[in-house]
Amino acid sequence: MQIYLPIAEVSVNAFLLVGLGGMVGILSGMFGVGGGFLMTPLLFMVGIPPAVAVATEANIIVASSFSGVLAHLRRKTVDLKMGGVLLAGGLLGAAFGVQVFAILKQSGQVDLLVKLCYVVFLGIIGSLMFVESLNAIRRSRAKGPAQKIVRRQRGWIHALPFKMKFRTSGLYISVIPPLLVGLFVGILAAIMGVGGGFIMVPAMIYLLGMPTKVVVGTSLFQIIFVTGFTTLLHATTNYTVDMVLAVLLLVGGVVGAQVGTRIGTRMKAEQLRILLALMVLLVCGKLALDLLLQPAELFSLGVDGEH
Amino acid sequence: MLRFLALLVALALPLGAAVAAEVVVADLSQDRVSISTSFDGSEILVFGAIKRNAPEPSEGPLAVIVTVSGPDEMVTVRRKDRRFGIWVNVEGIEVDRAPSFYAVASSLPLDRALSETEDLRWKITTERKLRAVGATSMAADASAFLDALIRVREAVDVYTTDEETVRLQDATLFSTEIALPSALTEGNYDTRIFLTRGGQVVDSFATSIYVQKVGLERFIYNLAHDRPLIYGLLSLAIAIAAGWTASAVFRYLLP
Numbered sequence: 001m002q003i004y005l006p007i008a009e010v011s012v013n014a015f016l017l018v019g020l021g022g023m024v025g026i027l028s029g030m031f032g033v034g035g036g037f038l039m040t041p042l043l044f045m046v047g048i049p050p051a052v053a054v055a056t057e058a059n060i061i062v063a064s065s066f067s068g069v070l071a072h073l074r075r076k077t078v079d080l081k082m083g084g085v086l087l088a089g090g091l092l093g094a095a096f097g098v099q100v101f102a103i104l105k106q107s108g109q110v111d112l113l114v115k116l117c118y119v120v121f122l123g124i125i126g127s128l129m130f131v132e133s134l135n136a137i138r139r140s141r142a143k144g145p146a147q148k149i150v151r152r153q154r155g156w157i158h159a160l161p162f163k164m165k166f167r168t169s170g171l172y173i174s175v176i177p178p179l180l181v182g183l184f185v186g187i188l189a190a191i192m193g194v195g196g197g198f199i200m201v202p203a204m205i206y207l208l209g210m211p212t213k214v215v216v217g218t219s220l221f222q223i224i225f226v227t228g229f230t231t232l233l234h235a236t237t238n239y240t241v242d243m244v245l246a247v248l249l250l251v252g253g254v255v256g257a258q259v260g261t262r263i264g265t266r267m268k269a270e271q272l273r274i275l276l277a278l279m280v281l282l283v284c285g286k287l288a289l290d291l292l293l294q295p296a297e298l299f300s301l302g303v304d305g306e307h
Numbered sequence: 308m309l310r311f312l313a314l315l316v317a318l319a320l321p322l323g324a325a326v327a328a329e330v331v332v333a334d335l336s337q338d339r340v341s342i343s344t345s346f347d348g349s350e351i352l353v354f355g356a357i358k359r360n361a362p363e364p365s366e367g368p369l370a371v372i373v374t375v376s377g378p379d380e381m382v383t384v385r386r387k388d389r390r391f392g393i394w395v396n397v398e399g400i401e402v403d404r405a406p407s408f409y410a411v412a413s414s415l416p417l418d419r420a421l422s423e424t425e426d427l428r429w430k431i432t433t434e435r436k437l438r439a440v441g442a443t444s445m446a447a448d449a450s451a452f453l454d455a456l457i458r459v460r461e462a463v464d465v466y467t468t469d470e471e472t473v474r475l476q477d478a479t480l481f482s483t484e485i486a487l488p489s490a491l492t493e494g495n496y497d498t499r500i501f502l503t504r505g506g507q508v509v510d511s512f513a514t515s516i517y518v519q520k521v522g523l524e525r526f527i528y529n530l531a532h533d534r535p536l537i538y539g540l541l542s543l544a545i546a547i548a549a550g551w552t553a554s555a556v557f558r559y560l561l562p
Contacts, residue, residue, distance in 0.1 A: 002347040002489065004342055004345070004524060006523075006524040006525075006528045007527070009492055010490040011346060011347050059546050062546040063545075063546035063549045063550040066547050067553045068550075070550070070551065070554035071554060112395050228543055232539040232540070234539075235531070235536070235538055236535040236536055239531050239535060244344075244527065246542060247545060251549070253549075254550050254552070254553030257553070258557040290394075291393040292393060294389070294394065295387060297458075297459060298455075299384055299385065299386050299452065300385050300387070301382055301385075
């Protein structure tokens with residue numbers, strides 16, 4: 001069934017969009033990532049104009065994250081206090097990131113910067129997670145189950161002031177590291193046009209030392225607000241949020257997120273991490289190839305607006 | 308519309324006075340295209356006849372050329388090159404007014420139906436049309452960029468040139484179908500019909516197709532542009548509601 005999208009101004013198959021939404025929704029629920037870094041390239045492939053794809057996707061991430069976070073709230077796997085601290089940093093970072101983006105846009109080459117950001121961050125995070133979770137699995141196989149993960153950050157992070165008790169995460173640490181993590185992720189999220197879950201999740205596990213079970217729900221919690229903020233910015237400045245496209249992707253996305261959350265709670269943390277790592281590396285590899293291989297068509301078009 | 312009338316008058320006056328031997332009369336199967344939710348492209352039938360006051364002149368082959376041109380837009384054409392091992396956009400030109408859609412159909416191969424000078428004068432082929440409207444003095448090899456623009460858009464059938472698709476019967480009746488793609492922008496689609504003999508334009512006729520979004524499409528588009536904040540909040544509300552509904556339904560189904 002073909003459907004014409006009023007803002008994107010293209011006609012696409014409605015079932016294809018619902019399916020895409022569902023697929024990304026499952027991954028989103030499983031890993032606590034918004035799925036933005038997967039959805040953007042997929043929407044480009046379907047033929048949605050990039051500006052519309054990026055803006056609409058922020059709107060979809062709100063829905064799938066909200067659906068996911070409700071499931072996590074019932075399971076009490078959301079650290080609301082930690083989420084709030086991360087969010088405070090995140091919104092500040094996003095507002096700053098939007099300004100940086102505007103400056104870069106004037107100088108051109110913003111596309112290249114976004115792609116390079118993707119390749120670098122996806123590459124680093126993907127490989128680190130992959131190696132770490134592989135080691136974790138090997139350890140648990142070698143020495144049997146119930147192997148306690150050794151937390152490394154005992155040094156300077158614990159010496160910082162403004163300590164706060166995060167009961168759900170079982171942490172007693174300074175608020176400065178989570179604030180900085182939120183800020184940094186907020187900046188990147190605004191520049192790269194994603195929720196930032198794929199950076200947030202590993203940062204929470206490895207930098208803050210939060211337990212994996214709590215990480216996913218907490219990440220989803222703060223993603224709702226960051227992407228909600230981004231949606232409003234896009235809708236009011238660029239008029240690029242396509243409601244029809246969003247609704248179609250949502251229908252698949254929210255159902256997928258519920259299914260994904262249930263799959264996620266049944267899997268082992270290491271398995272979850274290794275799968276996410278593989279997915280991140282896959283997307284990174286695809287983007288890197290785009291930059292390294294000679295494109296078939298050297299010229300590209302950009303429509304700036306009607307006269 | 309006014310511009311159109313002016314063009315019509317400008318076209319009709321000198322030609323009508325000088326060569327009244329053969330006149331083209333034409334119409335379209337529809338002069339309005341409504342984009343609804345289920346819109347999936349449209350086909351416009353262009354048909355007409357050649358009116359003569361005298362017997363048919365014998366010199367040169369007779370041809371009919373139909374062009375349909377979408378609303379103009381500003382297009383940036385960028386070229387990639389290898390820098391530090393990766394492919395990046397190195398230079399670009401801005402084409403001021405490139406049609407968002409352009410179709411040419413003719414009853415004879417264009418090199419026989421149209422002389423070079425007449426093409427230059429009437430801007431009929433895609434190349435001439437673009438060269439005419441685009442301000443392209445920025446780059447030294449601007450023509451390479453224009454060629455690329457045509458090549459990229461021809462690959463996705465936004466620009467089409469279909470020779471020998473206009474049916475001409477008894478040198479009097481003609482008809483052809485112009486396919487409008489599903490990814491259509493709103494606006495006036497200028498339609499021109501040229502009658503040529505021996506490569507010279509003998510008469511021409513111009514009209515336009517009005518493409519407009521209707522119903523839900525219209526409503527959403529207007530809301531997004533006129534009340535962006537409300538539209539944005541509404542989008543968020545839909546997202547939250549959808550997320551909550553799915554969660555509630557699943558909780559009920561799989562406790």
